[in-house]
Amino acid sequence: MALLEIHDLHVYYGNIEALKGISLEADPGQIAAILGGNGAGKTTTLRTISGLLRPRSGSITYGGKSLIGMEAHLIVAMGLSHVPEGRRIFGILTVEENLNLGGYLIRSDRKLVSERKASAYALFPRLAERRTQLAGTLSGGEQQMLAIGRALMSGPKVLMLDEPSLGLSPILARSVLKTVRQIANQGTAVLLVEQNARQALAIADRAYVIEVGRVVLEGEAATLAGDERVQKAYLGGFEAVGTG
Amino acid sequence: MGAFLQYTVIGLTVGSFYALVALGYTIVYGIIRLINFAQGDLSMVGAFLGWTLLVSFGFQRLPLYLALIIAFVVPMLGTAAVNIVILQFAYKPLLRKSLLAILITALGMSLLLQNTAELIWGPSIQAYPPNLLPSTGFFMGPVHVTYVQLALVFVSLLLMGGMVLFVQGTTVGTAMRALAVDHDAARLMGINVDGIIRLAFVLGAMLAAASGVMLGLYYVQIQFTMGFLLGLRAFTAAVLGGIGNIPGAMAGGMLIGLLESYTTGYLSGSWKDVIVFGVLITVLIVKPTGLFGERVAERM
Ligand SMILES: Nc1ncnc2c1ncn2[C@@H]1O[C@H](COP(=O)(O)OP(=O)(O)OP(=O)(O)O)[C@@H](O)[C@H]1O
Numbered sequence: 001m002a003l004l005e006i007h008d009l010h011v012y013y014g015n016i017e018a019l020k021g022i023s024l025e026a027d028p029g030q031i032a033a034i035l036g037g038n039g040a041g042k043t044t045t046l047r048t049i050s051g052l053l054r055p056r057s058g059s060i061t062y063g064g065k066s067l068i069g070m071e072a073h074l075i076v077a078m079g080l081s082h083v084p085e086g087r088r089i090f091g092i093l094t095v096e097e098n099l100n101l102g103g104y105l106i107r108s109d110r111k112l113v114s115e116r117k118a119s120a121y122a123l124f125p126r127l128a129e130r131r132t133q134l135a136g137t138l139s140g141g142e143q144q145m146l147a148i149g150r151a152l153m154s155g156p157k158v159l160m161l162d163e164p165s166l167g168l169s170p171i172l173a174r175s176v177l178k179t180v181r182q183i184a185n186q187g188t189a190v191l192l193v194e195q196n197a198r199q200a201l202a203i204a205d206r207a208y209v210i211e212v213g214r215v216v217l218e219g220e221a222a223t224l225a226g227d228e229r230v231q232k233a234y235l236g237g238f239e240a241v242g243t244g
Numbered sequence: 245m246g247a248f249l250q251y252t253v254i255g256l257t258v259g260s261f262y263a264l265v266a267l268g269y270t271i272v273y274g275i276i277r278l279i280n281f282a283q284g285d286l287s288m289v290g291a292f293l294g295w296t297l298l299v300s301f302g303f304q305r306l307p308l309y310l311a312l313i314i315a316f317v318v319p320m321l322g323t324a325a326v327n328i329v330i331l332q333f334a335y336k337p338l339l340r341k342s343l344l345a346i347l348i349t350a351l352g353m354s355l356l357l358q359n360t361a362e363l364i365w366g367p368s369i370q371a372y373p374p375n376l377l378p379s380t381g382f383f384m385g386p387v388h389v390t391y392v393q394l395a396l397v398f399v400s401l402l403l404m405g406g407m408v409l410f411v412q413g414t415t416v417g418t419a420m421r422a423l424a425v426d427h428d429a430a431r432l433m434g435i436n437v438d439g440i441i442r443l444a445f446v447l448g449a450m451l452a453a454a455s456g457v458m459l460g461l462y463y464v465q466i467q468f469t470m471g472f473l474l475g476l477r478a479f480t481a482a483v484l485g486g487i488g489n490i491p492g493a494m495a496g497g498m499l500i501g502l503l504e505s506y507t508t509g510y511l512s513g514s515w516k517d518v519i520v521f522g523v524l525i526t527v528l529i530v531k532p533t534g535l536f537g538e539r540v541a542e543r544m
């Protein structure tokens with residue numbers, strides 16, 4: 001049994017069915033990539049897992065326990081952390097305060113908060129130089145680093161990232177995704193939503209391709225990277241693809 | 245010059261009461277974008293609870309420091325409970341729906357508190373024990389300052405300082421500030437957003453109640469309608485300082501107190517509300533973000 005199991009998830013916005021039966025899994029130490037075009041339902045999937053949206057039906061179990069109907073802040077407490085689309089850092093707060101909020105649930109353990117902050121700064125040294133800067137004045141790449149660092153503060157067992165490379169230069173995107181791989185290697189289960197399919201497949205273990213609310217393809221990342229349909233739709237042509 | 249300084253002392257005293265109520269407006273607004281029009285009436289509730297303890301229950305006969313601690317702490321807790329009930333039953337069902345509906349509900353709550361207070365404590369004016377506090381003072385040059393003024397301003401500053409330390413210096417306070425920008429992102433940090441909203445209502449009510457007791461001690465007379473104008477003046481103070489802005493609310497309160505005192509002193513007492521609300525309208529037209537506010541009242 002996988003650590004996080006999503007089965008036959010149906011989610012509606014009003015009368016519009018955005019997810020029409022999504023099933024997927026995530027395991028410790030592994031990256032599961034979720035690929036798909038605009039409006040496919042990737043963000044909706046992550047928001048439903050973190051409790052920001054309520055599914056109409058389907059199941060979400062984490063370590064055998066159902067997360068359905070649980071409030072978002074309690075889901076974080078169970079060990080799931082979500083880096084939302086568009087980063088959503090608190091621009092009016094400093095870098096340090098953003099990290100403190102990431103550690104909101106462990107706030108009474110000051111030592112643990114400092115340790116986790118230290119490892120966030122070690123992971124992203126650029127943030128360390130900008131501790132007291134207002135997060136809203138960070139560059140896009142720095143904001144993404146902060147969003148990831150902030151999500152790690154709660155010590156998650158499952159890390160969900162919604163398009164972490166969006167808006168970053170190719171070099172920075174690669175470096176962020178490399179960091180995501182490092183995080184997974186330390187034992188975290190990662191759900192990685194990406195439009196940048198090539199780079200996502202290069203670091204992922206498994207992948208799911210979503211179209212209009214359904215999983216249309218799934219399998220080993222390496223296999224999918226070689227799949228003709230994936231190459232056509234998401235990798236832009238027939239060039240050779242590096243696999244990780 | 246002597247008169248000016250004398251008016252300044254009075255203005256700062258009254259202004260510190262307004263500042264406390266304005267802080268309540270601003271804290272609640274910062275989190276859920278609601279102008280809680282019942283804020284002034286919460287102050288009235290606090291004033292009457294304090295009066296009940298001191299006069300009806302006779303706690304005025306206790307040693308002064310004990311009587312004062314009871315007369316502040318119990319009304320602050322009681323008023324906080326009232327505000328939580330209002331939040332849960334009146335505002336919460338509307339929170340994610342219509343801001344206009346919730347605003348009108350807030351006006352309704354203001355009237356509800358007034359009418360309930362009238363039922364409980366009657367329509368007539370009640371008096372705080374007039375001799376509870378010494379009416380003596382001292383001269384600072386030409387200016388006479390009473391010990392009561394000094395103590396009330398001191399307590400107000402203490403409460404405001406505590407508030408600032410809490411909001412700026414603790415993680416829970418940081419969470420309150422984060423809610424001003426993004427509720428969902430806050431949830432993803434593991435922050436219990438409903439819990440923080442309740443906390444804001446508790447703090448806002450406690451500050452209002454404290455100001456109500458101080459008004460009773462300072463002016464002696466209290467009445468169930470006293471929250472109305474107090475609320476409007478404090479609201480003006482909050483807008484003047486930039487609603488949602490905590491230091492702004494405190495400065496705004498002091499400014500309104502001074503303005504009122506100078507108007508009363510140099511023109512006439514009957515002009516003070518004309519001037520104060522003239523300021524409100526001018527600020528709303530010319531600089532709706534307030535004197536210090538960078539945060540816009542965008543959703544109201
Ligand atoms: N708040 C909303 N109200 C109504 N419909 C919505 C809402 N959010 C998303 N949708 C719809 O649900 C569908 C899935 O959206 P979602 O944001 O999950 O897509 P996505 O795969 O993340 O796309 P993108 O790659 O562009 O971010 C889309 O058709 C979208 O229009």
Ligand SMILES: [Mg+2]
Binds near residue numbers: 044085
């Ligand atoms: Mg999306």
